[in-house]
Amino acid sequence: MAAAASSNGQEPVTLPKGYDPKDVESRWSAWWEERGSFIADPDAPGAPYSIVIPPPNVTGSLHMGHALNLTLQDILCRHHRQLGRKVLWVPGMDHAGIATQNVVERMLAKEGVSRHDLGRDAFIERVWQWKEEYGGRILNQIRRMGASVDWSRQRFTLDEGLSRAVREVFVTLYEDGLIYKGKYLVNWCIRCHTALADDEVEFTPKKGVLYQIKYPTPDGTDGLVVATSRPETMLGDTAVCVHPEDERYLHLHGKTVRLPLTDREIPVITDTYVEKDFGTGALKVTPAHDPNDWELGRRHGLEVISVQDDEGFINENAPERFRGLAREQARAKVLAELAELGLLVGQTEYDHNVGVCYRCKSVIEPHVSPQWFVKVKPLAEEALAAVTDGRTSIHPESWTKTYNHWLENIRDWCISRQLWWGHRIPAWTCDGCGEVIVARETPTTCPKCQGSQLVQDEDVLDTWFSSALWPFSTLGWPDNTKDLAAFYPTSVLVTAFDIIFFWVARMMMMGTRFMGQPPFKDVYIHALVRDAEGKKMSKSTGNVIDPLDMIDRFGTDSLRFTFAAFAAMGRDIRLSEERIEGYRHFVNKLWNAARFSLMHLPEAPAMPAHPLHETPGVHHAWLFHRLEELKTQVQEAIAGYYFNEAAQALYSFIWHEFCDWYLEMIKPELSGEDDARKQACRACLWTGLTETLVLLHPIMPFVTQEIWSCLPGVAGEDLSAQPYPERRPQCVNPRAAHAFSLIQESVVAIRAIRGELNISPGLELAVLIQTANEEDAQLYAENAGMLSLLARCKAPALGTQAAPVNAPRASATAVVQGNVIFVPLAGAVDFETEIARLDKELAKLDKEITIVNKKLANEGFRAKAPAEVVAKEKEKVEMMSDKSATLQARRARLVEARDDATHSNATAGGNA
Structure with missing residues (x-):
């Protein structure tokens, strides 16, 4: 740890010249964890405040979205501890069924082994071994972010307690008639070999081809044309559908057409689902291979013929010559045969959205298979009501519409996955009588026939099923634990918008159903972290910024403050290394201010x-x-989730007010001979610095704790346990604030005149001020010494309306809050030398502007040069022109002042 004040209280404590975040962060992370700083006590006094961490995948590693999410949650937790609340922040991980199984299967493949070679039990054992050895590295990365989670309550979605909660929910929903098994059309990933829920399908834009295929009547004299982008699925068509009022096809109602490439005839059916004016107005119906066709097939009692197996190959339900072909091969063969028969009558390229697996990005195939489903409508109604009646609020409020729309249009949730890693479905089938048994405890006999040959369902539950229970399963449910009583419902969920459907809505459904109240009072949807140009970060684009790399280079506090400063509600964050580096400078500014303070605070x-x-x-x-x-x-700001406003207020105060002004103003007192005034000043400095560190700590925990550990009077204490600075209403002093702003702006104005006219910094200027009113005159008089010190000027001569100042004509002027400041220039400025210097600078600028304008006037340059190069040259001209105008105005001002001074001297000489 950094050294604290000496026991005799006389030796000043010093911080190293430079701040080394690597050393500091690792020490304090370990210190907080070892002393249990963030372990929550449900019996402690204070109102509860709880957050459950969105559990990262066990296969995951920290990315910018995680880092932002962790930062915002940690700000909330640390801040609410300061407010005296008992805070619980639950960490943990998700078992990530598909992702984890894929990782281990790839590992086995390198050994020349498949999971089927091992068998289910041995494979699961290997996954657990992998999890213990490699899984969970993200937890250490969470530590590096300074997250003040309660590590004693760390959970994993396959923990024994959470598994018990999963089984309890499944069985209860089954008993309530809300879970059922049926053979339905599902989204199928042929790479992961599992069903996916609707919201696990991502849609990506792709170029495709729409093929027009003629389906003739049995006698070949008539027919109709359908359009499809997946011609291989026509082998499973069981009807063609037209609008009942489409006059083109009235004569075909109730008739059949011949399905090309097969020996089957299929009916022509009518349904208003078909749009008369879209395409040909005729729709091929393949119930086994399209979700809309599935619904049409159910309404019209059509046969369901699946012509593709679960690995994407054409199966035995298709004509023999197509069997065993992959879907791409089958498409090519179908098109070739149709063309040969003259039935491929056209094709058109078009842009469309294709559904892909959210994990492996393989194209999804609709596939008929037996699956377990949740009837979600009753659950969705309860989750909708919780937001409508205000029990849960969504921030920004605009996301409420998205949440409502999804729940209002939700379809039954397919919860079974054809995997081995996960919560195995607690359902058994009796080999003797076929009875299905769903039970909390593993059954040994069939309740119907008393048989003992029971086979458990091979499938596991969708990962999102267990994570939907996270806010209460992690607190000990289904037992009535102290944690559950104290910390449920949780206070806020901080998450990204892309899992509103996957996770937020499902937690709301399960929480309202099983706990009788929603799982959180607030949902804060944070922004997306984009690159500096506003583009989404992706490995393929090459614009990913690694948070761990940024931490190594600039420190965790710099990254955290960057997130907070740009976390404006409802607005994406544009992140760049330059911005993070900029806040490293802010850390250094605070560090140097603390070093200065400690030099003057030996006790x-x-x-x-x-x-x-x-x-x-x-x-x-x-x-x-x-x-x-x-x-x-x-x-x-923090209470309203306006993290950027809190960060910007702290930044402005620390950098521009405390460091740039206050520390400069107290230097004479700290080095003066008046001991009483020095001691009072030190007390003010100590109080101001300690309170500032407490306020900044939730955003920048490491550097503030390191400084705190060296401050006399508090060294050795845990800054994270300090209360929010007490309010002092008696300190609210608008008159002092006005007086200070008056002096501050006047100093800035006088310094600007000095800089603009190139007046020597060491020259003590004369200053005259024509005050706007008597009160300002009094404030200037009371603070004349401070103005003189900071502006490097003599005590100002003050004038009022009754007794105006007599300012020389050759004076520079500035107006501050209605007060006119005059700085006499005679003797302060060498007019001729400064005018000559400006003339030289203006001539150089004029030459550069001419060169660039000639380049821009060249048609060859404008035609060949990239647009961004031309734009840059135009911007350069504008900048130089603006600078030239500024210098010309400054020169004119000097000429006028020189002439005024000459006139004044001549008048004085004439009078003499």
């Missing part, structure tokens, strides 16, 4: 008899006034 300063805000000097009163405003700003 915990004794508090003066008078209240701190009454310490002589407007800068002290102003500091405590601003601290009161800052406390309110930060607390209100």
